[in-house]
């Protein structure tokens with residue numbers, strides 16, 4: 001059995017590596033590879049894109065004036081002070 005830590009070949013069915021003393025009965029540590037990263041990132045991006053378009057679709061369904069990009073001046077008179085004569 002080859003030690004995953006130091007690479008020493010250990011003969012027989014021993015529990016610990018004869019060079020570094022690592023426990024050979026433990027399962028090897030899992031590390032994410034490039035394929036795992038690409039798959040995970042693809043899932044994250046697909047979910048974000050679906051979320052973005054769903055929110056956009058829901059916002060367009062809101063009643064006016066919340067669906068309008070141009071807010072009427074009557075709604076926000078403080079933005080146009082020159083149009084209102086001072087009392």
Ligand SMILES: [Zn+2]
Nearest residue numbers: 003006017020
């Ligand atoms: Zn070892």
